[in-house]
C-alpha cells in the first residue's frame with residue numbers, strides 16, 4: 001500500500017467561509033490582536049486548540065441520545081467509571097466539567113501552603129491551581145525540552161537528578177505529589193518515555209511521594225512509546241497506556257483532547273482517602289459526584305470516545321496529520337519545534353522573527369500576522385502565556401517563544417493542511433517587514449486569554 005488514509009469517512013459537514021483581508025483587519029483590531037478574542041465566525045481554519053474542538057463519531061452522537069439525566073446515579077457515570085478503570089487502570093473516578101476542575105480538586109485536596117510540586121514543564125492552568133493552593137511549582141524536565149532545535153526523542157522526560165535534588169532540598173514531606181504530564185504541551189506536545197516514568201516511580205516511591213499524571217494526551221504519548229521505545233514496537237496502544245498509568249497513583253484529565261469530546265474531564269486516583277476528599281469537594285464546585293459538571297450525555301459520549309481513540313489506526317492518522325503539516329513546513333525551512341509533537345506544530349517565533357525582542361511578543365505577533373494573512377487562528381505559547389512569577393511579579397521569560405498550530409481530531413483534511421502550510425509560508429516570506437506588539441491591557445489571572453495588544 002502506497003498512501004495511507006484516515007480510517008473513517010465523513011458523514012456530516014459544517015460549512016466554512018473565508019473572510020476578506022479588510023474584514024480580518026477589523027476583527028483583529030476588535031480582538032485586541034489576541035486570537036482568543038476573535039469570534040469563531042471570523043475564523044477560517046481554527047487551529048487555536050485541540051481542546052474540545054474534536055469531531056465526534058456517529059456512535060458518540062448516538063450516545064448523546066442515551067443520556068441518563070438523573071441528578072444522582074446516572075447510568076452514564078457508571079459506564080464512564082468502568083471505561084476509565086478498564087482503559088487507564090485507576091480505581092476511583094471523580095467526574096469534572098473539564099481538566100481545570102480536576103486540577104482544582106487535586107490541588108485543594110493535596111496541597112498545603114509551603115508545598116512544593118515538581119513537574120515536567122509547567123502548564124498554565126495546572127501551575128495556576130498549584131500556586132493558588134499555596135505550592136511552589138518546580139520545573140524538573142530535561143534541559144533538551146527547552147531547546148526547540150534538540151531532536152531528543154522523549155523531550156517530555158523528567159530529569160531524575162533535578163527531581164532528586166529537589167527532594168533533598170525541600171524534603172519529601174513537603175512534596176504532596178509529583179505532576180507528570182504526558183505529552184508535555186508547552187514543550188511542543190513532546191512525549192515522556194515508559195523507562196523515564198518507571199525511573200520517576202522508582203525514585204518517588206522510595207520517598208513515599210505519589211505521582212499524579214496529567215493524562216490529557218496520554219494516548220498520543222503511547223503512540224510515541226510504540227514507535228520510539230525499545231521493546232514496545234507492535235504493542236497496541238491500549239496495553240502501553242495501561243502499563244504507563246500503572247506507574248502513577250492517579251491523574252487529572254481533560255476529556256477535551258484524547259477522548260474526542262467537546263466537554264468533560266475527571267480526577268482519577270487509587271488512593272481511597274483522596275477519593276473520599278475529592279468526591280466530597282466536587283459537590284461544592286462541579287455538582288454531585290456522579291456527574292461533576294457534565295450532563296449524562298456528555299459522560300456517555302466520553303466513555304465511547306475513550307475506546308474510539310484507543311485504536312492504533314486512528315491514532316496513527318491523528319499524529320500523522322500533524323507530521324504531514326510539519327513535512328510541508330520543513331520543505332520551506334520554516335522554523336518549528338522538533339521532533340514534531342502529537343497534537344500541534346509549534347512555530348518557533350524567535351527564529352521566525354529574529355529581529356523582534358521577546359518583549360515585543362514575537363509569538364503573539366506571528367499569531368496575529370497569520371490570522372491577517374489567512375483567517376487561520378493559532379495560539380501564542382510564549383512570554384504572554386508564561387505570565388508573571390507568583391512571588392516577584394516579574395515576567396517569566398521562557399526560552400520557548402512559540403506559536404501553536406493545533407490540529408483538532410478528525411476535523412480538517414489534508415487539503416486544509418496544504419492551505420495552512422502555504423499561509424505560514426506567505427508570512428515567512430514577508431517576515432522582515434513585521435513589527436511587534438505592545439500589551440495595552442493585562443488581566444490579573446492567566447493573562448493570555450484576555451490580554452489586549454496594539455501594533456508597535
Ligand SMILES: CC1=C(O)/C(=C\N=C(/Cc2ccccc2)C(=O)O)C(COP(=O)(O)O)=CN1
Pocket residue numbers: 048049050051098099100101123124125126181185214216217253254255256265
Ligand atoms: C496538558 C493540559 C492541557 O493541555 C490543558 C488544556 N489545554 C488547552 C486548553 C487551554 C487551557 C489553558 C490555556 C489555553 C488553552 C490547550 O489548548 O492546550 C489542561 C486543562 O484542561 P481544560 O482545558 O479541560 O481545563 C490540562 N493539561
